[in-house]
Amino acid sequence: MAFELYYWNGIQGRGEFVRLALEEAGAVYIDVTRESGPGRGTGAMMRLMRSSSESHIPFAPPLLKDGELIISHVANILFYLGPKLNLAPKDEGLRYVLNGLQLTITDFVAEVHDTHHPIATSLYYEDQKEEAKARSAEFIRERVPKFLGYFERVLQQNPKGAKHILGDALTYADLSLFQIIEGLNYAFPKAMDGYEEKYPALSALHDAVAARPNIAGYLKSERRIPFNEDGIFRYYPELDRAA
Amino acid sequence: MAFELYYWNGIQGRGEFVRLALEEAGAVYIDVTRESGPGRGTGAMMRLMRSSSESHIPFAPPLLKDGELIISHVANILFYLGPKLNLAPKDEGLRYVLNGLQLTITDFVAEVHDTHHPIATSLYYEDQKEEAKARSAEFIRERVPKFLGYFERVLQQNPKGAKHILGDALTYADLSLFQIIEGLNYAFPKAMDGYEEKYPALSALHDAVAARPNIAGYLKSERRIPFNEDGIFRYYPELDRAA
Incomplete structure (x- = not known):
């Protein structure tokens, strides 16, 4: 039976981390809210x-x-x-290590969201723009280097080589890190300018994921929703600045 | 071999959710930073x-x-x-349901933290006090009812009865919900005034956990660090208001 993914229609958002895993694995899935008919939408x-x-x-x-x-x-x-899609280690202990990495990505994503909504999710961005500027400045100054520096270090210290965040094979966290870089490049192009030199292993991982046949095919397809200002990663020029 | 827990010394913080599970189970563990000697501190x-x-x-x-x-x-x-401490369901599928509940608690805890640090973790509370007031007002108005209302509903809709958040036995998420209520009562006493009537099943769960012998013994011990203004749940009277 096909997996059913339920997520807000019209945005990549948090659902995209799941879509990338399903797409890489060539899994059969239904993106429920993007289809119509009984039990859909x-x-x-x-x-x-x-x-x-x-x-x-x-x-x-x-x-x-x-x-x-x-x-x-x-x-x-x-x-x-992960195990069903062959995107997790066989060793059970290492699956918890992988989950720890993914949960750090989760925390980072929540901080990305709060750059444009620092006061309340229930308020419009326009109603918290000044606070968003303050939070984004701190995000670019403190948080991006802290998180990306961490992932770069984990890659560099991987005893199996810097090509993957864990072990010597692709996992779902590699796919999520690709999405993190894509999203940051979209939302904060000035802040991310020259990131390839600062985070070479992360940059190489991003490019390697983008070049994988299933991912490349997905990114070109209509299934990949473009970034927009309703999602997690939003491009508001007034929040972006050189790092 | 004893479990080793590593967490910031001097606060309950996020470590407390782990401590409560270890204490309820009577597990042997070392709270590493609270001890001294080789490999400790x-x-x-x-x-x-x-x-x-x-x-x-x-x-x-x-x-x-x-x-x-x-x-x-x-x-x-x-x-x-969870399974090692007998605080998770035997059914593997249900363990993912339990993890989903725990991750909702995680999200709520992050929002509690941001009530006093809406702009930047790296800045002092005093440097973001006005924004903290705005965020706390929204937190009390929107987020507390949303999260507590959700957990109350999950308890009420539990086909095995409202005594536990999942199934008919104690799990680690029950212990975490106790801590959520404890923390909110400490940090936002005005906002929480009368919560027992609004969230009767949650209130009953809180009281039942507090009365469990191992938990009651732990809460009275020196191992339970008192709430304070360095932790996640902080009492700043200027952030508290009636709901």
């Missing part, structure tokens, strides 16, 4: 979220439905899918 | 974090060391410990 997702009979209600999308099982949160979905 | 944690030879470097505490395996992030540590 955003209405189907909202019915699932609001169900008063479902015993395992998720807090927020993305969700993965595999048969009767509903799994929420990106890192959790990837932890579940 | 904050220095030992910093050496591990900064190691240039370690192949699996964590981004931030808390960390759990089990033999040679180093696991980072609260939800990941609890996912790993």
